[in-house]
Amino acid sequence: MQKNHVNQIEVKISYNMGIRTHSAYVKFFVDLNMGNDVTFLSFLNNEKLVLKHKLQNKGIKKEPILEGLKILNDLSLEVKEIGEKNVLKKYQKIEE
Numbered sequence: 001m002q003k004n005h006v007n008q009i010e011v012k013i014s015y016n017m018g019i020r021t022h023s024a025y026v027k028f029f030v031d032l033n034m035g036n037d038v039t040f041l042s043f044l045n046n047e048k049l050v051l052k053h054k055l056q057n058k059g060i061k062k063e064p065i066l067e068g069l070k071i072l073n074d075l076s077l078e079v080k081e082i083g084e085k086n087v088l089k090k091y092q093k094i095e096e
Helices: 002-013 022-032 040-055 063-082 084-095
Strands: none
Touching (some): 022 063, 040 063, 040 084
16 A cells, blocks of 8 residues: 555656645645555655656756755754654744
């Protein structure tokens, strides 16, 4: 079941290159409404893979992709430091 959600994430990510903040990534993850099937850290790792693949495309701007990778790395580090639930709560409060 997790693989299906990962595939859905890949499809949706390709349409969401405009994500430019930590809060926006959290909102995007929450809005996918995957329940407990995919962890936030798995989502972040999958997003990183997708963006790294996009870097290989010569026809698109690299700067937004590199910004996205930095945000994803920041969020991953925070998850490791304070836990998924705390990171999700932190950035959902910022979004409100």
